[in-house]
Amino acid sequence: MLYDRPEDGFACIERDGARIMLDRLGSMRDWLAAPAERPFGRGMNLEIAVASVAPLLTAMDRAGxxxxxxxxxxxxxxxxxxxxxxxxxxxxxxxxLVRFSERLA
Structure with a gap:
């Protein structure tokens, strides 16, 4: 985590140069393009290119x-x-959906 503002429901996370800003719905500012209904993602997938997926797989496994x-x-x-x-x-x-990908030779 690079920084957060828990009082606003906000955090900025980073891994290998890729940053994502996470903002809780109903926090200080909402930018809604449509009604907010679950599931929010609805199949959208964000790809994050990383040098190696191995350490992320280990972290995901440890977290269950x-x-x-x-x-x-x-x-x-x-x-x-x-x-x-x-x-x-x-x-x-x-x-x-968050896709982590490592380019192979």
Missing amino acids: WPMFLPVEEKAYRVGDGVVRVRQFIVQDPDGY
Whole structure:
């Protein structure tokens, strides 16, 4: 955690240069584009590229956090080439899917 404001329901977290700002609904400011109904995420997935998924997998295991998509290796077409990644997905308490991916050689 880089910093937080618990009184406002806010925290800024960072890992390997990727930052996410988390803000509790009903806190100081709400930016709502539609009615706030659970599950909030509704299948949206945020990809965070990391140098290695291994330490994150260890942390998730220690925390007992369930995997939405267990770790896998996958190839994706990008333009005329192919990118291979090792990835996994977890779901946060609001339903957002967070994909951590490590680019493979």
